[in-house]
Amino acid sequence: DTGVSQNPRHKITKRGQNVTFRCDPISEHNRLYWYRQTLGQGPEFLTYFQNEAQLEKSRLLSDRFSAERPKGSFSTLEIQRTEQGDSAMYLCASSGTSGSINEQYFGPGTRLTVT
Amino acid sequence: AQSVAQPEDQVNVAEGNPLTVKCTYSVSGNPYLFWYVQYPNRGLQFLLKYITGDNLVKGSYGFEAEFNKSQTSFHLKKPSALVSDSALYFCAVRLPLISGNTGKLIFGQGTTLQVKP
Numbered sequence: 729d730t731g732v733s734q735n736p737r738h739k740i741t742k743r744g745q746n747v748t749f750r751c752d753p754i755s756e757h758n759r760l761y762w763y764r765q766t767l768g769q770g771p772e773f774l775t776y777f778q779n780e781a782q783l784e785k786s787r788l789l790s791d792r793f794s795a796e797r798p799k800g801s802f803s804t805l806e807i808q809r810t811e812q813g814d815s816a817m818y819l820c821a822s823s824g825t826s827g828s829i830n831e832q833y834f835g836p837g838t839r840l841t842v843t
Numbered sequence: 844a845q846s847v848a849q850p851e852d853q854v855n856v857a858e859g860n861p862l863t864v865k866c867t868y869s870v871s872g873n874p875y876l877f878w879y880v881q882y883p884n885r886g887l888q889f890l891l892k893y894i895t896g897d898n899l900v901k902g903s904y905g906f907e908a909e910f911n912k913s914q915t916s917f918h919l920k921k922p923s924a925l926v927s928d929s930a931l932y933f934c935a936v937r938l939p940l941i942s943g944n945t946g947k948l949i950f951g952q953g954t955t956l957q958v959k960p
């Protein structure tokens with residue numbers, strides 16, 4: 729499968745715990761995006777990587793959130809001290825080379841439930 | 844502020860009838876416009892995009908969309924709906940990759956399409 733993959737698909741955690749999600753983009757894509765989707769809403773942008781550089785972070789990304797993309801390959805999104813309001817679907821997307829007008833390809837998402 | 848509006852939470856059509864899912868946007872400059880579809884427990888799938896040129900763009904699964912600059916709209920259409928088209932549809936805009944724009948998508952809230960046999 730050459731699409732975007734995300735792990736785990738589901739995560740249930742207790743409030744206050746830390747969680748980490750992983751995204752593996754399409755191999756030749758240098759652009760990687762994280763979005764968050766809550767029930768009944770469209771996805772909202774969280775952060776963007778071009779290769780290994782994190783070039784934009786949304787106001788939604790509080791200091792409890794951190795994202796990395798070492799070596800410009802896979803990316804991780806960590807949430808520390810989770811809160812119930814963090815419960816959502818976390819989506820990863822990747823797109824092609826810089827300067828071209830390419831659509832973003834989305835992974836299946838990681839559904840986080842904070843109890 | 845940049846925004847996308849999908850005025851209908853749900854659209855109901857009978858199989859075989861034409862369908863329209865509405866989208867309007869408020870973005871400075873000349874945005875790029877996209878439609879995505881989301882099936883239950885699956886990620887968003889790209890349907891079509893408008894970048895420039897012909898206002899009518901054709902995409903996957905027989906869908907098409909009409910760009911109207913004066914009305915700032917990008918409505919999704921299909922001449923004959925199928926039951927399998929039932930899903931959640933999202934309109935999205937993206938700014939051109941200039942002046943530091945990173946290509947992030949701004950989504951509408953989504954419209955549930957229900958096609959009945």
